[in-house]
Amino acid sequence: MKMETKTTKELLQLLLNNIHYLEKFGGGLCFVMSILYKNRNISYDEYLTLKTYLIMNRPKNLHFLLKGAYYWTPGKKNPRIKWLKKHIEKI
Secondary structure, three states: OOOOOOOHHHHHHHHHHOOOHHHHHOOOHHHHHHHHHHOOOOOHHHHHHHHHHHHHOOOOOOEEEOOEEEOOOOOOOHHHHHHHHHHHHHO
16 A cells, blocks of 8 residues: 655655654754654655755755764754744745
């Protein structure tokens, strides 16, 4: 039985609803997306939809650290929450 694909807006809302993973593990939105995929909250196609949306609508800032590149400081929720709310409203 195939699950119905979520809209981009629903996927962004799901990310916002699960932003608490940053407090527990650090990282960024890609990390939260990975957890959602691993826990089967989203399909691989939905994961790719989120990843593409994030890349196409990325903020101007970019933080390079030894463990990778982030749009916002790793583990900081507030800038990510602000971005997610803005884009949920925009869609």
